[in-house]
Each structure stands twice: as structure tokens, then as C-alpha cells.
Amino acid sequence: xxxxxxxxxxxxQDEAYRAILQDIRSGRYQPGERLIPETIARELAMSRMPVRxxxxxxxxxxxxxxxxxxxxxxxxxxxxxxxxxFEIRSVLEGLAVRLAMPRFDAAxxxxxxxxxxxxxxxxAAGGADWLTKHQEFHAYICGLSxxxxxxxxxxxxxxxxxxxxxxWLHHVAQPAHATERQDEVVEAIRTGDAEHAExxxxxxxxxxxxxxxxxxxxRGQAAGVPSTLPASxxx
Amino acid sequence: xxxxxxxxxxxxQDEAYRAILQDIRSGRYQPGERLIPETIARELAMSRMPVRxxxxxxxxxxxxxxxxxxxxxxxxxxxxxxxxxFEIRSVLEGLAVRLAMPRFDAAxxxxxxxxxxxxxxxxAAGGADWLTKHQEFHAYICGLSxxxxxxxxxxxxxxxxxxxxxxWLHHVAQPAHATERQDEVVEAIRTGDAEHAExxxxxxxxxxxxxxxxxxxxRGQAAGVPSTLPASxxx
DNA sequence: CTTTGTAATAGTGGATACACTCATACAGAA
DNA sequence: TTCTGTATGAGTGTATCCACTATTACAAAG
Numbered sequence: 001x002x003x004x005x006x007x008x009x010x011x012x013q014d015e016a017y018r019a020i021l022q023d024i025r026s027g028r029y030q031p032g033e034r035l036i037p038e039t040i041a042r043e044l045a046m047s048r049m050p051v052r053x054x055x056x057x058x059x060x061x062x063x064x065x066x067x068x069x070x071x072x073x074x075x076x077x078x079x080x081x082x083x084x085x086f087e088i089r090s091v092l093e094g095l096a097v098r099l100a101m102p103r104f105d106a107a108x109x110x111x112x113x114x115x116x117x118x119x120x121x122x123x124a125a126g127g128a129d130w131l132t133k134h135q136e137f138h139a140y141i142c143g144l145s146x147x148x149x150x151x152x153x154x155x156x157x158x159x160x161x162x163x164x165x166x167x168w169l170h171h172v173a174q175p176a177h178a179t180e181r182q183d184e185v186v187e188a189i190r191t192g193d194a195e196h197a198e199x200x201x202x203x204x205x206x207x208x209x210x211x212x213x214x215x216x217x218x219r220g221q222a223a224g225v226p227s228t229l230p231a232s233x234x235x
Numbered sequence: 236x237x238x239x240x241x242x243x244x245x246x247x248q249d250e251a252y253r254a255i256l257q258d259i260r261s262g263r264y265q266p267g268e269r270l271i272p273e274t275i276a277r278e279l280a281m282s283r284m285p286v287r288x289x290x291x292x293x294x295x296x297x298x299x300x301x302x303x304x305x306x307x308x309x310x311x312x313x314x315x316x317x318x319x320x321f322e323i324r325s326v327l328e329g330l331a332v333r334l335a336m337p338r339f340d341a342a343x344x345x346x347x348x349x350x351x352x353x354x355x356x357x358x359a360a361g362g363a364d365w366l367t368k369h370q371e372f373h374a375y376i377c378g379l380s381x382x383x384x385x386x387x388x389x390x391x392x393x394x395x396x397x398x399x400x401x402x403w404l405h406h407v408a409q410p411a412h413a414t415e416r417q418d419e420v421v422e423a424i425r426t427g428d429a430e431h432a433e434x435x436x437x438x439x440x441x442x443x444x445x446x447x448x449x450x451x452x453x454r455g456q457a458a459g460v461p462s463t464l465p466a467s468x469x470x
Numbered sequence: 471c472t473t474t475g476t477a478a479t480a481g482t483g484g485a486t487a488c489a490c491t492c493a494t495a496c497a498g499a500a
Numbered sequence: 501t502t503c504t505g506t507a508t509g510a511g512t513g514t515a516t517c518c519a520c521t522a523t524t525a526c527a528a529a530g
Binding site: 010011014049052053056057060061062068081084085087088091092094095099147148149150153 | 245246249284287288291292295296297303316319320322323326327329330334382383384385388
């Protein structure tokens with residue numbers, strides 16, 4: 001289930017949130033595109049209000065930008081922002097794998113191998129869901145850390161770069177190429193050395209950034225609408 | 236200005252957000268306390284609606300928990316959650332200081348010393364604003380990393396533990412004791428070794444956790460209302 | 471042809487109204 | 501007395517309405 005939400009929407013607002021999130025992740029709503037509450041509300045057969053509240057949540061997660069009196073646009077990422085997200089993800093996933101190390105017994109390692117195998121299959125099949133399998137691989141490792149907030153933060157980071165990753169994978173990259181790197185991570189975990197595993201994971205995460213960035217630069221994209229921070233937490 | 240928001244509220248919703256956030260940080264709204272939109276709306280001379288949207292934002296930041304049809308409560312942190320937040324903060328601030336290292340010229344180092352001096356003064360005066368000065372110290376270092384999202388995340392973490400920190404500092408701890416540790420960080424920065432500075436910062440951040448946790452355990456507090464993840468980002 | 475002022479329109483933020491859910495208190499049955 | 505069902509009230513979620521803002525198109529002046 002990777003980084004998707006589970007359960008059913010209890011409320012209209014939640015339903016709106018999920019629907020919009022899905023459409024941003026999948027790329028249906030492109031960066032820079034303006035989201036009009038009324039339109040989406042009609043689509044989902046509800047009123048504007050729950051849609052607006054969904055916007056709030058999305059804005060807090062940085063997926064959308066709300067400017068007062070000027071509406072809501074899907075916030076693309078600049079190259080710098082993508083780098084930054086990968087930097088953050090590298091240390092967080094490094095932490096996660098370090099904390100997860102004590103829980104990697106034989107069963108966990110076997111399951112980890114399964115994940116890698118699934119990734120390989122999805123990659124070889126040229127399947128578009130390699131990305132999903134890749135996220136599941138990372139999610140499995142992070143999950144073993146048993147740190148709910150850490151897991152949530154990492155998940156949010158995966159989601160933030162997902163749209164960019166999708167166009168990248170769709171247009172050029174052969175996932176198979178990326179897959180071989182995963183083995184390094186698995187190997188490091190197998191050594192049992194937590195510090196080492198952390199370092200390798202950091203490295204592994206960071207390695208993707210420049211390749212994605214280069215692709216986006218060539219496409220001239222990713223200069224869309226710079227996302228902004230939640231207005232709250234500024235220094 | 237530490238981790239406070241700047242500028243004026245452009246919208247009623249923003250005003251509500253700031254007001255509630257302030258009251259949670261200061262401890263006026265205790266963990267477990269229920270927040271009734273109507274009441275707060277009356278207090279701020281506005282309607283329920285912007286207050287509700289403010290709740291959404293606060294919920295996303297983990298400061299508040301919204302259960303469908305059951306209202307909004309201030310979410311205290313369990314001991315485990317406090318540890319987790321410090322763990323996350325340690326790697327993020329470690330990253331921040333590493334990235335900030337190239338920008339620590341003579342001027343920056345001087346300003347850093349100023350921050351430490353201010354902290355010492357506030358601590359010696361038994362001032363309640365030692366915490367603020369301490370946050371400013373960290374914020375200054377993080378700010379030099381020039382990573383907006385990283386800075387925002389760290390700020391959010393500082394805010395999350397702020398209520399607990401306030402009761403701790405108010406009841407027992409002598410900030411002066413904590414202050415001497417800062418010098419280690421400054422010293423490490425002065426060496427110019429980024430890896431070393433990162434390690435020291437990690438250590439510095441983590442050191443606070445057990446002391447705070449022990450205090451809260453003795454007080455029997457911190458078992459308030461466990462905060463939850465944004466329903467969105469689960470694995 | 472460009473610039474500036476103005477009108478029309480789309481869209482946003484907020485208030486109010488209404489329907490539904492949950493919790494509490496209380497009455498009656500066991 | 502204890503348990504269960506019901507009624508009542510507080511509070512939540514959503515829809516609709518209104519006032520205001522911003523943007524666009526267009527017209528008049530330079």
C-alpha cells in the first residue's frame with residue numbers, strides 16, 4: 001500500500017482531500033494549475049466548503065499554494081527545492097534505517113528481499129508502478145523503525161517529489177538502472193552495522209537527486225510555481 | 236524573532252491560526268483540552284469557519300487532534316513521542332549545521348557568540364525567555380543553511396515540544412546548566428569541520444530529551460492525549 | 471499604438487442556517 | 501439498585517448566501 005492513505009473517508013472534507021491528493025500525485029493536476037473550489041466541488045458532488053478545507057491541508061503539506069484572495073495553485077518544485085527535499089529525506093531515512101536495524105531478523109530480511117524482487121519485476125516489465133514498488137520498499141524499512149512521526153514525515157517527502165518522479169520515469173529513465181542501487185542498501189542492512197546502514201541509505205537517497213534534477217532542467221520544467229512554506233513556521 | 240511567525244495576518248483564518256498557536260505554545264490551552272470553535276470565534280470576533288480552518292492547519296502540524304464529529308483537542312505528547320521528535324530534530328539540525336558551515340565567516344561567528352551571550356544572560360536572570368533565546372540560537376544556525384523547507388520543519392519541531400519545555404523550565408531546570416552545552420556546538424562550528432559539527436549538533440540535541448522525559452515522567456504528565464499523524468501520510 | 475481609467479465578471483473569504491452526530495441525563499424496566 | 505432506552509442539548513459538518521477582491525476586457529485619452 002506504500003504511501004497511500006488507508007481506510008475510508010469519514011467526512012466529505014476527507015474525501016475531497018484524498019481525491020485532490022490523488023490527482024496531484026498522479027499528475028492530473030499539473031504544477032501551476034489553478035484549482036477552483038467550485039469546479040472540484042461539483043465533480044465530487046459536494047459544496048465548496050469541504051474542498052476549501054482540503055486545500056488547507058494540502059497547503060500545509062506544501063503540495064499546493066494558497067495566496068489570500070488569489071486562489072489555490074498546484075505548487076511545482078524548483079530544482080533547488082527538489083535537492084532540498086532529497087537532502088532532508090536522506091537524513092530522515094538514514095535515521096529510520098538505523099533505528100530499524102534491531103528489528104531486521106531473518107524474516108524481515110526475507111521480506112525485504114521480496115520487496116526488492118517485486119521492484120525488479122516491476123522495473124523489468126517497464127511497468128509504471130515501479131515507483132510504487134520503490135516507495136513500498138522504502139516504506140517497509142522505515143516502518144520497522146516504529147517511529148510514527150518519522151514515518152509520516154518521510155511519506156510526505158515521497159509524495160512531494162512523486163509528480164516529478166513520475167514524469168521522469170515516464171519519459172526517460174529505466175527503473176532497472178536505479179534498482180541495482182537498492183541492493184547496496186540491502187547489503188548494508190545485512191551487515192548488521194547500524195552506522196554503516198545509515199550512511200549507505202543517506203548516500204542511496206541522495207544519489208537520485210542529481211539525475212532527476214538534470215532531467216527536469218533539460219525539460220525546462222520544474223521552474224513552475226515555487227512552493228512555499230507554511231506561513232506559520234518561519235524564522 | 237526565533238520561531239515565531241512574522242508579518243500581519245492577512246486573513247481571519249490566519250489570525251485565528253496565530254492566536255490559537257500562540258495559546259498552545261504558551262500553555263494557555265493545556266494538552267487534552269477541548270477547543271470549541273464557537274468559543275474561540277467569539278473571542279476573536281469572527282465566525283466559526285476561519286477557526287475551523289485554523290484547526291486544520293494545527294492538526295497537520297500535530298499540535299491538535301481532530302476526530303470526526305468529536306471535536307478538536309490539544310494533543311499532548313507521550314514520552315515516546317517526545318523522544319521521537321528529538322531524534323528527528325537531531326538529524327535535521329545536524330544536516331542544517333553541516334550545510335551552514337560554509338557560511339560561518341568571522342561575522343557569522345561573532346553573531347553566534349552574541350546569541351550565546353544573550354542566552355547566558357537570559358538564563359542567569361532566571362528569565363522565562365531563556366527558551367526563546369535558545370530557539371533563536373538554533374534558528375540562527377539553521378537559517379544559515381539557506382534551506383527554507385528544512386528550516387520550516389525544524390521550526391515546527393521546536394514548536395511541538397515548546398509547551399513541554401516551558402513547564403519543565405518553569406518548574407525545575409536551571410537553563411544555565413543547559414547553556415554550557417551550547418558552547419560545545421559553537422566550538423565544533425569554529426573548527427570548520429562540517430562532519431564534526433554535524434555530529435556534535437546531533438549529540439547536543441539528543442542530550443536534552445532524556446532529561447525532559449524524566450521530568451515529565453515524574454510529574455506523571457505527558458501521558459495526556461497522544462497526538463496522531465496526519466491521516467494522510469500513513470504507510 | 472500605447473497607456474490609463476473603468477466596467478463587468480469570476481472567484482475568494484466569511485457568516486449564517488440547517489441537518490446530523492454524539493454525549494449526557496433521566497425515566498422506566500428488570 | 502442496575503441496566504437500558506429515550507430525550508435533550510451541545511457541537512460538528514456541510515450548504516448556501518453575501519460582501520469584497522482581483523482580473524480581465526474594453527474604451528477613452530494621450
